[in-house]
Amino acid sequence: MAYNLKKEASKPERFAGGHKSCAGCGLPVGVRGVLRAMDPEDKAVICCATGCLEVSSFMYPYTAWKDSFVHSAFENAGAMAGGVETALKVLKKKGKIDEDFKIIAFGGDGGTYDIGFQSLSGAMERGHDMVYVCLDNEAYMNTGIQRSSSTPKYADATTSPAGTVIQGKQQNKKELTEVIAAHNVPYVAQTTYIGNFKDLHEKARKAIYTEGPAFLNIMSPCPRGWRYPTEELMTICKMAVETCVWPLYEVVNGEWKVTYEPKNKLPVEEYLKLQGRFRHMFKPGNEWMIEDWQQSVDARWEKLLKKSV
Amino acid sequence: MSIRERLSGNEAVAFAFKQINPDVMGAFPITPSTEIPQYFSQYVNNGEVDTEFVPVESEHSAMSCCIGAEAAGGRAVTATSSAGLALMYEVLYVAASARLPITLACVNRALTGPININNDHSDSMGARDSGWLQLYSENNQEAYDNMLMAMRIAEHPDVRLPIMICQDGFITSHAIENIELVEDELVKKFVGEYEPQEYLLKKENPLSVGPYDISPYYMEHRVSQAQAMKNAKQVILDVSAEFAKMTGRSYGLFEEFMMEDAERAIVIIGSSAGTAKEAVRQLRAKGEKVGLIKLRAFRPFPMEELGKALNGVKAVAVMDKSEGFSACGGPVFAETRSACYGLPEQPMMINYVYGLGGRDVRVESIQYVFERLSEIIENGTTGEVYRHLDVRGGEYSGL
Numbered sequence: 145m146a147y148n149l150k151k152e153a154s155k156p157e158r159f160a161g162g163h164k165s166c167a168g169c170g171l172p173v174g175v176r177g178v179l180r181a182m183d184p185e186d187k188a189v190i191c192c193a194t195g196c197l198e199v200s201s202f203m204y205p206y207t208a209w210k211d212s213f214v215h216s217a218f219e220n221a222g223a224m225a226g227g228v229e230t231a232l233k234v235l236k237k238k239g240k241i242d243e244d245f246k247i248i249a250f251g252g253d254g255g256t257y258d259i260g261f262q263s264l265s266g267a268m269e270r271g272h273d274m275v276y277v278c279l280d281n282e283a284y285m286n287t288g289i290q291r292s293s294s295t296p297k298y299a300d301a302t303t304s305p306a307g308t309v310i311q312g313k314q315q316n317k318k319e320l321t322e323v324i325a326a327h328n329v330p331y332v333a334q335t336t337y338i339g340n341f342k343d344l345h346e347k348a349r350k351a352i353y354t355e356g357p358a359f360l361n362i363m364s365p366c367p368r369g370w371r372y373p374t375e376e377l378m379t380i381c382k383m384a385v386e387t388c389v390w391p392l393y394e395v396v397n398g399e400w401k402v403t404y405e406p407k408n409k410l411p412v413e414e415y416l417k418l419q420g421r422f423r424h425m426f427k428p429g430n431e432w433m434i435e436d437w438q439q440s441v442d443a444r445w446e447k448l449l450k451k452s453v
Numbered sequence: 454m455s456i457r458e459r460l461s462g463n464e465a466v467a468f469a470f471k472q473i474n475p476d477v478m479g480a481f482p483i484t485p486s487t488e489i490p491q492y493f494s495q496y497v498n499n500g501e502v503d504t505e506f507v508p509v510e511s512e513h514s515a516m517s518c519c520i521g522a523e524a525a526g527g528r529a530v531t532a533t534s535s536a537g538l539a540l541m542y543e544v545l546y547v548a549a550s551a552r553l554p555i556t557l558a559c560v561n562r563a564l565t566g567p568i569n570i571n572n573d574h575s576d577s578m579g580a581r582d583s584g585w586l587q588l589y590s591e592n593n594q595e596a597y598d599n600m601l602m603a604m605r606i607a608e609h610p611d612v613r614l615p616i617m618i619c620q621d622g623f624i625t626s627h628a629i630e631n632i633e634l635v636e637d638e639l640v641k642k643f644v645g646e647y648e649p650q651e652y653l654l655k656k657e658n659p660l661s662v663g664p665y666d667i668s669p670y671y672m673e674h675r676v677s678q679a680q681a682m683k684n685a686k687q688v689i690l691d692v693s694a695e696f697a698k699m700t701g702r703s704y705g706l707f708e709e710f711m712m713e714d715a716e717r718a719i720v721i722i723g724s725s726a727g728t729a730k731e732a733v734r735q736l737r738a739k740g741e742k743v744g745l746i747k748l749r750a751f752r753p754f755p756m757e758e759l760g761k762a763l764n765g766v767k768a769v770a771v772m773d774k775s776e777g778f779s780a781c782g783g784p785v786f787a788e789t790r791s792a793c794y795g796l797p798e799q800p801m802m803i804n805y806v807y808g809l810g811g812r813d814v815r816v817e818s819i820q821y822v823f824e825r826l827s828e829i830i831e832n833g834t835t836g837e838v839y840r841h842l843d844v845r846g847g848e849y850s851g852l
Contacts, residue, residue: 189653191521204664212653215663216520216547223514227479227521227529230505232654234476234527238503241526243656263517266510 149340152180163208164200168374170364171197174279181348188246193221193255196286219259222267225249229272247274253294254284257320268327268357275351275358281366289369293318299421306424324359325395333394336363336381363390371420383415388445400451412437456634462593462625466558467492469600472640476527479507479518484570485622486560489532512537516544523553524662526652535562538576548615549584554607555615562622563810571811572622575775578784586616587752591726593630596620605692611684621724685753706755708747715744717826721772722748725814732819760792766800768826774808782839801835807842821850
């Protein structure tokens with residue numbers, strides 16, 4: 145059946161309002177978008193890494209989660225989700241439970257690209273039937289916008305500040321989606337919030353209903369860290385895609401496929417200029433930074449297109 | 454009829470796990486506990502258990518996997534040693550505060566720095582404040598018996614705390630001893646099924662586990678956890694009494710060995726108690742009034758009971774198989790002396806840190822300690838309280 149946002153959005157919410165995330169934050173948008181892809185009658189266990197999402201959605205004695213939810217630490221969502229999935233398998237085998245549950249883990253880029261990377265890699269390699277969703281906001285936002293391995297080059301973060309000598313982060317952003325694809329798991333995809341959320345919806349649905357480990361990397365902007373007006377969330381995501389800074393693609397059983405090709409690929413400035421974290425790149429004399437970005441984005445995009453079937 | 458066998462401590466624990474048939478084992482190899490998941494995966498791959506074995510990529514993930522499995526409603530077990538346990542420290546606290554009765558077979562080994570694979574208690578003593586129950590075993594039989602009792606204690610509704618069953622690396626884990634095994638059916642009946650009240654996979658009632666807990670609530674949660682640890686003392690005694698009925702083997706919070714009329718005593722944990730008992734026997738044969746207390750439960754710590762048992766003893770040496778670097782003695786000493794504070798007939802007390810990194814402890818070592826206790830009684834003063842035993846350039850019982 146054709147995708148219809150209105151119909152999808154009228155499904156009962158699995159993530160309640162009243163949580164404490166900031167206005168203009170991408171996290172609840174991502175959570176809702178992923179969980180909407182589930183059939184309403186299906187059940188889930190949500191496994192969460194420590195981070196903005198956890199502390200804003202489950203502050204005792206309130207929880208925004210209508211499905212079962214478990215959080216234990218920052219760096220272990222992959223392993224913990226693997227434990228839940230394994231218990232599910234055994235309890236079903238023993239006839240102690242008769243229902244199926246989808247195991248869905250959420251982590252930020254801190255809990256996924258960095259401190260939880262090993263745990264995620266292990267869980268993917270072991271083949272647990274689960275989906276790991278990274279809500280990538282490109283820095284450690286929960287502790288106050290410190291750089292992560294996902295923070296893009298030259299971005300101003302509190303541990304890679306745009307100083308007078310060193311201007312922002314000096315290293316490249318890690319290509320985590322590609323790293324997870326190298327685990328040869330059945331489904332890996334990269335998406336964000338654009339248009340009518342069709343891309344996110346379809347990828348989340350595939351990820352959830354594919355047997356075995358699946359990984360979804362969702363660019364999820366943060367108004368505090370990226371410094372944009374809260375109402376600009378969707379514009380930022382759109383520009384990330386139209387400039388090919390954040391290409392939309394999936395890897396299904398090892399086959400790479402770009403799922404959206406911009407008709408007119410826009411220059412990276414269109415994305416960068418919307419965000420305070422890149423402001424220093426527009427200072428006179430810093431044109432080379434933007435040129436460097438453009439070259440890098442172009443090269444990565446070309447490489448991706450070549451891989452795509 | 455019980456079954457007579459010859460098993461190493463690791464085999465005994467793996468065999469107990471087989472009889473218990475837990476739902477999930479998440480484990481990562483580390484000497485000297487490696488054999489436990491190794492033996493157990495044989496049972497899994499030969500279809501002798503229903504358990505799913507999760508060969509995780511680290512001990513941190515082993516404990517995280519157990520947390521997920523136990524919260525989901527399964528019975529989860531793991532085994533580790535030394536640096537492996539240290540890597541779990543963060544999540545040990547989480548398991549306890551989430552009130553998940555996970556079972557961990559700890560095969561005690563020295564912590565690294567410098568690396569050393571042999572026995573002492575620095576690993577589990579480092580986890581003593583994590584909120585886990587800790588039972589220590591003197592020999593293979595006790596490691597096996599403690600493991601059969603572990604889940605009954607941990608999962609009890611008054612407790613609901615994770616449990617660590619400790620035995621000494623190599624000394625018992627790799628030594629083959631005669632052992633009496635309980636029949637499978639009796640074990641099954643004794644241990645029973647895990648029936649948690651609430652769990653993630655309960656279809657009629659979704660559950661949220663592991664909140665961000667704020668100051669208006671955090672302290673109450675900590676107090677209820679502390680109460681559970683207090684409750685555990687009675688539960689250990691009750692489960693042990695039931696176990697004694699089944700097997701004839703009795704266990705308490707600690708064992709008193711020749712303590713009636715003892716004027717000098719040592720307090721000790723683990724396999725060295727076997728050596729120390731021989732020293733006590735030999736001295737008793739010469740008419741000396743010596744005795745020994747072997748702690749089985751270190752968490753919960755049997756404060757009142759131990760105080761009562763040591764009241765009236767003239768001099769006590771507390772033996773610590775870990776160096777706590779407190780500059781004033783090891784952890785067993787600190788707690789034992791605290792147990793004796795304010796007793797009507799408070800013993801004089803010294804601490805010996807001994808056996809670090811596998812340093813051998815012999816009958817002569819313990820006799821040497823009893824000799825020092827005699828001196829203390831004679832002199833009426835303890836002298837140096839915090840001592841090290843059998844160390845070059847220090848106190849040496851004559852190796």
